Amino acid sequence: xxxxxxxxxxxxxxxxxxxxxxxxxxxxxxxxxxxxxxxxxxxxxxxxxxxxxxxxxxxxxxxxxxxxxxxxxxxxxxxxxxxxxxxxxxxxxxxxxxxxxxxxxxxxxxxxxxxxxxxxxxxxxxxxxxxxxxxxxxxxxxxxxxxxxxxxxxxxxxxxxxxxxxxxxxxxxxxxxxxxxxxxxxxxxxxxxxxxxxxxxxxxxxxxxxxxxxxxxxxxxxxxxxxxxxxxxxxxxxxxxxxxxxxxxxxxxxxxxxxxxxxxxxxxxxxxxxxxxxxxxxxxxxxxxxxxxxxxxxxxxxxxxxxxxxxxxxxxxxxxxxxxxxxxxxxxxxxxxxxxxxxxxxxxxxxxxxxxxxxxxxxxxxxxxxxxxxxxxxxxxxxxxx
Amino acid sequence: xxxxxxxxxxxxxxxxxxxxxxxxxxxxxxxxxxxxxxxxxxxxxxxxxxxxxxxxxxxxxxxxxxxxxxxxxxxxxxxxxxxxxxxxxxxxxxxxxxxxxxxxxxxxxxxxxxxxxxxxxxxxxxxxxxxxxxxxxxxxxxxxxxxxxxxxxxxxxxxxxxxxxxxxxxxxxxxxxxxxxxxxxxxxxxxxxxxxxxxxxxxxxxxxxxxxxxxxxxxxxxxxxxxxxxxxxxxxxxxxxxxxxxxxxxxxxxxxxxxxxxxxxxxxxxxxxxxxxxxxxxxxxxxxxxxxxxxxxxxxxxxxxxxxxxxxxxxxxxxxxxxxxxxxxxxxxxxxxxxxxxxxxxxxxxxxxxxxxxxxxxxxxxxxxxxxxxxxxxxxxxxxx
Numbered sequence: 011x012x013x014x015x016x017x018x019x020x021x022x023x024x025x026x027x028x029x030x031x032x033x034x035x036x037x038x039x040x041x042x043x044x045x046x047x048x049x050x051x052x053x054x055x056x057x058x059x060x061x062x063x064x065x066x067x068x069x070x071x072x073x074x075x076x077x078x079x080x081x082x083x084x085x086x087x088x089x090x091x092x093x094x095x096x097x098x099x100x101x102x103x104x105x106x107x108x109x110x111x112x113x114x115x116x117x118x119x120x121x122x123x124x125x126x127x128x129x130x131x132x133x134x135x136x137x138x139x140x141x142x143x144x145x146x147x148x149x150x151x152x153x154x155x156x157x158x159x160x161x162x163x164x165x166x167x168x169x170x171x172x173x174x175x176x177x178x179x180x181x182x183x184x185x186x187x188x189x190x191x192x193x194x195x196x197x198x199x200x201x202x203x204x205x206x207x208x209x210x211x212x213x214x215x216x217x218x219x220x221x222x223x224x225x226x227x228x229x230x231x232x233x234x235x236x237x238x239x240x241x242x243x244x245x246x247x248x249x250x251x252x253x254x255x256x257x258x259x260x261x262x263x264x265x266x267x268x269x270x271x272x273x274x275x276x277x278x279x280x281x282x283x284x285x286x287x288x289x290x291x292x293x294x295x296x297x298x299x300x301x302x303x304x305x306x307x308x309x310x311x312x313x314x315x316x317x318x319x320x321x322x323x324x325x326x327x328x329x330x331x332x333x334x335x336x337x338x339x340x341x342x343x344x345x346x347x348x349x350x351x352x353x354x355x356x357x358x359x360x361x362x363x364x365x366x367x368x369x370x371x372x373x374x375x376x377x378x379x380x381x382x383x384x385x386x387x388x389x390x391x392x393x394x395x396x
Numbered sequence: 397x398x399x400x401x402x403x404x405x406x407x408x409x410x411x412x413x414x415x416x417x418x419x420x421x422x423x424x425x426x427x428x429x430x431x432x433x434x435x436x437x438x439x440x441x442x443x444x445x446x447x448x449x450x451x452x453x454x455x456x457x458x459x460x461x462x463x464x465x466x467x468x469x470x471x472x473x474x475x476x477x478x479x480x481x482x483x484x485x486x487x488x489x490x491x492x493x494x495x496x497x498x499x500x501x502x503x504x505x506x507x508x509x510x511x512x513x514x515x516x517x518x519x520x521x522x523x524x525x526x527x528x529x530x531x532x533x534x535x536x537x538x539x540x541x542x543x544x545x546x547x548x549x550x551x552x553x554x555x556x557x558x559x560x561x562x563x564x565x566x567x568x569x570x571x572x573x574x575x576x577x578x579x580x581x582x583x584x585x586x587x588x589x590x591x592x593x594x595x596x597x598x599x600x601x602x603x604x605x606x607x608x609x610x611x612x613x614x615x616x617x618x619x620x621x622x623x624x625x626x627x628x629x630x631x632x633x634x635x636x637x638x639x640x641x642x643x644x645x646x647x648x649x650x651x652x653x654x655x656x657x658x659x660x661x662x663x664x665x666x667x668x669x670x671x672x673x674x675x676x677x678x679x680x681x682x683x684x685x686x687x688x689x690x691x692x693x694x695x696x697x698x699x700x701x702x703x704x705x706x707x708x709x710x711x712x713x714x715x716x717x718x719x720x721x722x723x724x725x726x727x728x729x730x731x732x733x734x735x736x737x738x739x740x741x742x743x744x745x746x747x748x749x750x751x752x753x754x755x756x757x758x759x760x761x762x763x764x765x766x767x768x769x770x771x772x773x774x775x776x777x778x779x780x781x
Contacts, residue, residue, distance in 0.1 A: 075496075079496075081496040081499070149761075152761055152764075152765065153761075153764070155765075156764060156765060156768035157768060158764060158768050160495055160496070161425075161429070161431045161495045161496065161499060162700055164431075164496065164499060165431065165693075165696040165697075165699075165700055166700065166761070166764075168693060168696070169693050169696065169697060169757055169760070170757065172693045172753065172757075173753055173754045173757040176750035176751065176753050176754060177750070177751070177754050179750065180748065180750045180751060292689065292693075293507075296500070296503055299500065300500070303500065333511060333514070333515050336507050336508070336510065336511035337507075337508055337511050337512075339504070339507055340504040340505065340506075340507035340508035340511070341504070341508070342504070343500055343501060343503055343504025343505075343507070344487060344501055344504045344505070344508075346500075347491065347497045347498075347500050347501040347504070348487065348490055348491070348501065351494075351497065
């Protein structure tokens with residue numbers, strides 16, 4: 011009896027959630043471009059598309075930081091690698107025997123060996139996901155194996171970011187160094203990437219991949235793996251004493267989140283007209299963390315919301331007053347960390363509703379706590395309406 | 397032989413800058429487990445203090461101008477130490493035991509400091525001081541009321557926007573009336589240059605090579621700082637307390653050591669050392685809002701490799717990283733393996749400043765495979781060590 015009730019209670023929010031996700035996705039797909047065009051802000055559609063891509067990274071960071079408690083400050087690296095993988099494919103869509111134009115600038119006559127596989131579309135698509143995953147696995151394994159964690163891990167990821175930034179910046183002959191790869195004048199399936207049609211498709215693709223990423227993260231975090239991840243976050247030594255080896259799980263999550271970042275990077279690069287080592291800036295990677303922190307750690311909706319909201323406020327604020335943005339961002343870091351440690355969604359979930367109610371003078375009487383956790387009482391409350 | 401000596405000296409001088417920058421960071425990290433991302437920005441503030449002191453001394457003429465550097469060192473130490481104290485009392489003490497959050501919060505502080513240096517002007521200063529007077533004045537006035545705890549959150553909600561609004565409007569009004577004299581940024585976004593005093597220009601001739609005096613000065617400064625920190629930690633009462641808290645916070649608290657004061661003091665000293673490092677760095681190149689960022693990752697690496705809470709670790713790590721950077725960056729190993737084309741190509745590929753960092757990072761990662769807790773790990777029986 012109890013078990014049946016439990017299942018019923020569990021199923022309901024899940025169906026509700028699925029409905030909500032589909033509804034929001036449809037809204038973003040069809041309503042948002044129409045509304046933005048109607049108010050004369052058409053350029054914001056492309057912006058929204060890019061921010062949706064950034065929301066995918068935020069999901070990845072939420073997986074590794076919110077659920078597993080490992081703060082990576084180097085996700086810009088995986089993001090950029092994904093972007094480069096796609097951009098390299100786009101750059102090679104040229105007539106037979108021709109090289110991308112920047113090679114001739116530096117007097118390179120033969121295509122470097124690692125460019126050659128990128129002639130093939132499937133390889134490039136696979137590379138956007140698997141190259142970041144590979145590097146994350148390698149780095150993660152070497153670091154987690156030695157139980158290096160906490161601040162040490164964050165610093166090491168940041169150092170890895172700097173290292174790759176230096177590498178990409180200094181290799182003019184191999185990947186066009188500081189200038190990066192421009193993609194909006196390249197062709198994909200005989201259409202210009204910068205054209206409206208392709209951009210519309212990319213917008214839809216961003217929504218689709220965001221939903222897929224959401225489902226993947228939801229699946230990873232809801233089952234036994236999710237519980238294990240939270241256990242690692244809360245007390246890793248105890249997990250180890252219980253007979254698990256956390257290393258593998260941590261590497262897995264790190265790799266998955268790197269893969270998500272790679273996909274996001276590819277979508278972002280195609281929509282913003284190119285990719286350059288700029289996205290491997292330290293600041294950008296730390297900003298990614300703040301999206302998650304603002305929206306709410308350990309809440310997938312929060313990560314997505316945070317990414318979109320913070321980025322929109324960034325673009326609006328820096329259009330209006332360019333100087334204020336850095337002050338604002340710094341203030342955001344401080345407030346979120348000190349006042350709202352669980353982010354916006356976390357605040358609503360825990361105390362927010364009650365706080366607003368009591369501010370309005372409508373304090374709810376607190377019942378006996380175990381009563382409201384009792385599944386039978388909950389069942390009656392929901393189904394018998396009293 | 398000269399080439400080798402040259403290389404060694406260059407490595408040591410890079411290492412000494414790193415060490416100076418990392419010293420404060422290492423002490424703070426060892427004591428409180430706090431990685432201070434704003435450390436680089438504190439260095440930057442030290443560098444700007446040097447710039448200001450230099451400009452104050454310029455009108456005094458030749459004999460006095462040479463001495464500005466000593467005043468600058470003291471001023472940089474004091475300014476950044478006060479800054480660190482404010483930071484610790486205002487933000488970090490609420491975040492003890494949450495290292496990752498502290499990292500983010502101090503990163504926020506570093507962003508604010510960077511933009512502050514870019515856009516600080518009389519207008520901004522007037523606005524900020526007005527806000528502080530209004531807000532904190534009103535709060536301290538209200539705090540005398542017996543029911544302060546109850547109305548506290550309401551007071552915050554009302555006073556914060558009110559004082560922000562007043563300060564903002566007054567500042568913009570002043571800006572409109574007096575125009576450029578008050579709105580012009582003091583430093584601006586461009587880099588500024590600090591000129592070394594006359595007795596630091598030129599260099600020491602050593603055979604065919606020349607060692608610049610500024611580098612020697614920084615080397616000497618580093619040695620003085622290390623000796624100072626060592627004597628402070630090992631010969632003074634507060635040093636003893638700091639070491640006690642580093643080893644076991646709870647036990648020290650039980651024995652009557654005021655851990656909060658110790659934290660604040662250590663943070664102030666660590667920040668002051670950042671200021672001195674900034675002063676030194678300002679002789680090596682021009683000073684800009686991004687000065688701090690250029691050093692921050694390298695200094696973190698020193699702390700990671702050196703291990704927590706050990707002065708010796710920081711010294712050895714800084715020198716090792718400095719020398720490794722130099723040796724790889726100038727391809728000093730290339731000629732030795734010239735007979736093996738593969739190896740010499742390999743070293744030639746990494747032979748510039750940015751590629752040397754790639755190699756050094758790889759070396760650090762592989763080093764951590766053998767010594768995960770750094771060169772000189774804390775001894776103890778903790779599970780999480």
